[in-house]
Amino acid sequence: MADNNRDVVILKHGEMSAELELQHGTVGPQGIDITPLFQKTGLFTYDPGFVSTASCRSAISYIDGDQGILRYRGYPIEQLAERSTFLEVAYLLLNGELPTQAQLEGFVSDVTHHTMLNQSLLKFYNGFHHNAHPMAVMVGVVGSLSAFYHDSLYIHNPEHRALSGLRMIAKMPTIAAAAYKHNIGEPVMYPQNHLSYAANFLHMMFATPCEPYERSPLAEEALDLLLILHADHEQNASTSTVRMAGSSGANPFACVAAGIAALWGPAHGGANEAVLDMLEEIGDVRHIDKYIAKAKGKDDPFRLMGFGHRIYKNYDPRAKIIRKMCHEVLHELASDDDPLFELALRLEEIASRDEYFLERKLYPNVDFYSGIIYRALGIPRNMFTVLFAIARTVGWVAHWMEMMADPKHRISRPRQVYHGADRRDYVPITERS
Numbered sequence: 001m002a003d004n005n006r007d008v009v010i011l012k013h014g015e016m017s018a019e020l021e022l023q024h025g026t027v028g029p030q031g032i033d034i035t036p037l038f039q040k041t042g043l044f045t046y047d048p049g050f051v052s053t054a055s056c057r058s059a060i061s062y063i064d065g066d067q068g069i070l071r072y073r074g075y076p077i078e079q080l081a082e083r084s085t086f087l088e089v090a091y092l093l094l095n096g097e098l099p100t101q102a103q104l105e106g107f108v109s110d111v112t113h114h115t116m117l118n119q120s121l122l123k124f125y126n127g128f129h130h131n132a133h134p135m136a137v138m139v140g141v142v143g144s145l146s147a148f149y150h151d152s153l154y155i156h157n158p159e160h161r162a163l164s165g166l167r168m169i170a171k172m173p174t175i176a177a178a179a180y181k182h183n184i185g186e187p188v189m190y191p192q193n194h195l196s197y198a199a200n201f202l203h204m205m206f207a208t209p210c211e212p213y214e215r216s217p218l219a220e221e222a223l224d225l226l227l228i229l230h231a232d233h234e235q236n237a238s239t240s241t242v243r244m245a246g247s248s249g250a251n252p253f254a255c256v257a258a259g260i261a262a263l264w265g266p267a268h269g270g271a272n273e274a275v276l277d278m279l280e281e282i283g284d285v286r287h288i289d290k291y292i293a294k295a296k297g298k299d300d301p302f303r304l305m306g307f308g309h310r311i312y313k314n315y316d317p318r319a320k321i322i323r324k325m326c327h328e329v330l331h332e333l334a335s336d337d338d339p340l341f342e343l344a345l346r347l348e349e350i351a352s353r354d355e356y357f358l359e360r361k362l363y364p365n366v367d368f369y370s371g372i373i374y375r376a377l378g379i380p381r382n383m384f385t386v387l388f389a390i391a392r393t394v395g396w397v398a399h400w401m402e403m404m405a406d407p408k409h410r411i412s413r414p415r416q417v418y419h420g421a422d423r424r425d426y427v428p429i430t431e432r433s
């Protein structure tokens with residue numbers, strides 16, 4: 001029950017009633033502040049999957065899922081995708097404002113000069129099996145950065161926080177490319193300071209000590225675009241994991257390692273890899289109907305990967321941008337008729353007319369087309385989610401910094417509705433039936 005004369009919601013249960021204040025955001029739905037609910041009523045709220053729960057106040061990104069809107073710090077994703085660069089977007093997400101020319105140059109130089117890895121850290125790679133999934137390597141190596149940078153681990157010092165964040169953003173492509181080189185048994189390539197963030201990653205992936213990598217400007221542009229589109233997405237599972245880990249005062253490297261682990265799942269960042277597996281499994285447009293039927297089957301766990309989103313009940317604005325880039329990349333870098341892209345387009349078309357998908361508002365999400373571009377750039381499938389992690393590190397760091405700077409932040413400690421056994425007495429093993 002809302003009291004329209006005051007900014008409160010009144011919750012009544014039997015004789016009991018509690019006044020709960022509303023939290024107003026700049027745009028979007030208001031929130032009911034239920035912090036005092038338990039104290040006032042002895043009741044918890046129950047919301048598995050946080051469907052109706054805002055876990056924090058944040059000023060970093062904004063999504064309107066019904067309208068298909070995504071903004072970083074107020075700027076529409078379409079404008080940033082068209083006119084900005086990944087490091088400029090990173091500056092924006094971290095600092096709240098677009099940089100001046102001098103600020104951008106300073107930030108790019110700072111990132112560039114933190115890209116190298118400590119030689120001892122590189123030895124860690126030898127401990128991983130040669131065919132270790134690069135996401136497993138990422139979790140381990142990023143977490144272990146905390147064993148190296150003791151000079152910036154005092155989380156209550158904003159300068160330490162900024163330095164740790166910068167180090168992670170800068171080193172992530174180097175760590176990722178080294179994981180790939182370990183997989184294929186090639187020597188690790190060092191970063192090149194004259195290259196852009198995206199070009200440097202491509203260089204570390206594909207150059208060898210014997211031959212330079214001749215990069216295509218379109219490959220660099222496409223990768224930069226994908227990094228922009230994946231940089232932040234408010235309180236998704238991995239970002240919430242980073243915040244949750246950080247709320248206990250854990251160091252930022254450990255928090256981001258936790259975020260990478262959460263991202264890996266196929267319902268989240270692992271979907272880009274799963275989409276290509278699925279397209280290959282479908283194999284031919286003639287089999288689409290069969291897979292659509294499987295996806296609709298109540299008892300079949302199969303889902304159309306790259307379809308659906310907790311928040312977007314409209315076309316994911318990022319997918320629209322990527323779809324367009326797919327055409328350009330395939331036209332210039334591949335033979336133009338990638339059968340998997342044709343299959344993806346056809347699958348989207350068929351699903352978009354299907355009652356099941358229409359009713360549930362299931363549209364292609366960011367991951368549906370991104371793998372097609374990565375594939376055209378020569379990036380192997382098990383690196384797709386790693387690329388997502390590189391980009392999202394900016395969002396993770398921005399959210400961790402926002403939370404740490406908030407004097408009101410508390411340890412995240414959800415409650416539960418217990419439904420296990422009630423109190424009972426221990427029975428000696430000889431007396432158990």
Ligand code: CMC
Pocket residue numbers: 049233236266267268269271295296302303304305306307308309310311360362365366367
């Ligand atoms: N294929 C078939 N049915 C689906 C799909 C799908 N991809 N996604 C949702 N549904 C159905 C689901 O079975 C349910 O049907 P019903 O109401 O009959 O039980 C209904 O739609 C609602 O689904 P839900 O699982 O309650 O929705 P959710 O918000 O909990 O899950 C999701 C969101 C993204 C995990 C889910 O849509 C999904 O598993 N999609 C495939 C994986 C994927 O592409 N993930 C990438 C997400 S975007 C990148 C990122 O930011 O992580």
